[in-house]
Amino acid sequence: MKPPPPKFKRFSCLSLLTSWDYRQTMDSYDVPESTPSASSRPEDYFVGATPLQKRLESIRKQTSFIPTPPRRKVPQCSQLQEDVDPQKVAFLLHKQWTLYSLTPLYKFSYSNLKEYSRLLNAFIVAEKQKGLAVEVGEDFNIKVIFSTLLGMKGTQRDPEAFLVQIQSKSQLPSENREGKVLWTGWFCCIFGDSLLETVSEDFTCLPLFLANGAESNTAIIGTWFQKTFDCYFSPLTINAFNLSWMAAMWTACKVDHYVATTEFLWSVPCSPQSLDISYAIHPEDAKALWDSIHKTPGEVTQEEVDLFMDCLYSHFHRHFKIHLSATRLVRVSTSVASAHTDGKIKILCHKYLIGVLAYLTELAVFQIE
Amino acid sequence: MSVLRPLDKLPSLNTATILLVGTEDALLQQLADSMLKEDCASELKVHLAKSLPLPSSVNRPRIDLIVFVVNLHSKYSLQNTEESLRHVDASFFLGKVCFLATGAGRESHCSIHRHTVVKLAHTYQSPLLYCDLEVSMLITETNTTLGCGERVVSTQWARRKWLSKDSVSQRGSF
Secondary structure (H helix, E strand, O other), rough: OOOOOOOOOOOOHHHHHHHHHHHOOOOOOOOOOOOHHHOHHHHHOOOOOOOOHHHHHHHHOOOOOOOHHHHHHHHOOOOOOOOEEEEEEEHHOOOEEEEEEEEOOOOOOHHHHHHHHHHHHHHHHHHOOOOOOOOOOOOOOOEEEEEEOOEEEOOOOOOOOOEEEEEEOOOOOOOOOOOOEEEEEEEOOOOOOHHOOOOOOOOOOOEEEEEEEEEEHHHHHHHHHHHHHOOOEEEEOOOHHHHHHHHHHHOOOOOOOOOOOOEEEEOOOOOOOOOEEEEEEEEEHHHHHHHHHHHOOEEEHHHHHHHHHHHHHHHHHHHHHHOHHHHHEEEEEEOOOEEEEEEEEEEOHHHHHHHHHHHHHHHHHHOOO | OOOOOOOOOOOOOEEEEEEEEOHHHHHHHHHHHHHHHHHOOOOEEEEEOOOOOOOOOOOOOOEEEEEEEEEOHHHHHHHHHHHHOOOOOOOOOOOEEEEEEEEOOHHHHOOOOHHHHHHHHHHOOOOEEEEOOOOOOOHHHHHHHHHHHHHHOOOOOHHHHHOOOOOOOHHHOO
């Protein structure tokens, strides 16, 4: 009978190494938010720590307090407010809107809307007449209308959305028809709780501004608002990370009939001219792919979004041997809405209007803060 | 062959070797050139690699520092880095590995969230440095962001926010 193999005896000189346990530090990405054990370890053991080791420990301590990134987001499907009349908001759909984020308005009042219309009208006329020879043209017969958009809000706390329109007045007073709408802009706030909490009574928080029409008009109106309410507009760009979230969330939405194919546009930076790659998928196939990935109903996680995009990338790579993940996602277009990285959006489905706007409001609030 | 070990070769006299690992060749080349231009007490050698593992056929000196360059504009570079990290021996992470995140300045082009790289560096207990290797664009971007920042501070809301107590904690992002 063979004697049992001798057990490995620990040498006393190895005691230092065993106390610095690598297994705990070499975890995969599920690092807990606060790591008290990691930061309490170091200097007790390494009596003769070199300056490099001490620096490493200090770096470790600094990075142990990482704020958690948003891991779960609820796709805002079918949370349509009862008050929203589909006919009234129909003019908001199928139009390309340019996005801006807006800091809270100081001393804005919903009861003074007529007054604001008058002032803005005068301002626009004055601006347009600046530097031009005195000519009475069609351009100057404009009418500015301020109106509230009822029901365009996420919670009761959100302030009412309001709309500004520039209409051209018809020349002949006998004809009583409405002039053509030259420019539309609207301000809204959907689920803006994080911003509303920090703000005092004098301010009205409407962080998302959407504009459709000539750039010159947008600039003039922006200047008037900035002067009157001491706020600041800045263009809202959507980066590739958020575009992929939008793609996943909008693909997840149930739509009765698909009006558009699901399309992605990537921009490849190369000289002399950048290359664009467009990838179009049948919307039902995209939905089938999403359904196979999606686990918990009502919640969308970062992992699911990454997996969805990775599936598309690997499929493309299999056929064309091009790594789409090395390029930049520029545009996402689905049956619910389409978004461009420059901050342009078009909403196609009224059912998910609030949902789309909620995500955009979040981006706007993030940009302000 | 496949795993890089820090102590498998003898060190060369008065020489330090740095290995840069990243998907973008042009950026790595630029970084390497600028590093070589700097004054160094000992001789500096810079090796460039697209990914690990390195081919074993080449005779190379002992690697003293590995720098993983992650481009925040490209998910592919992050995936490449994660793949390469598997081929590095655990003892390298005692201060011989560093992560370099490039492209954080152009927020609109980022397809990776900043926290992902921060978590990666934290998991591997190695320092993370931010930089921008596309220098000419950085200047324009910095001016734009500084410009916006100055304007926002002058509004009523911003003034009150700065005066309030939690303004300090909110000044978080880069």
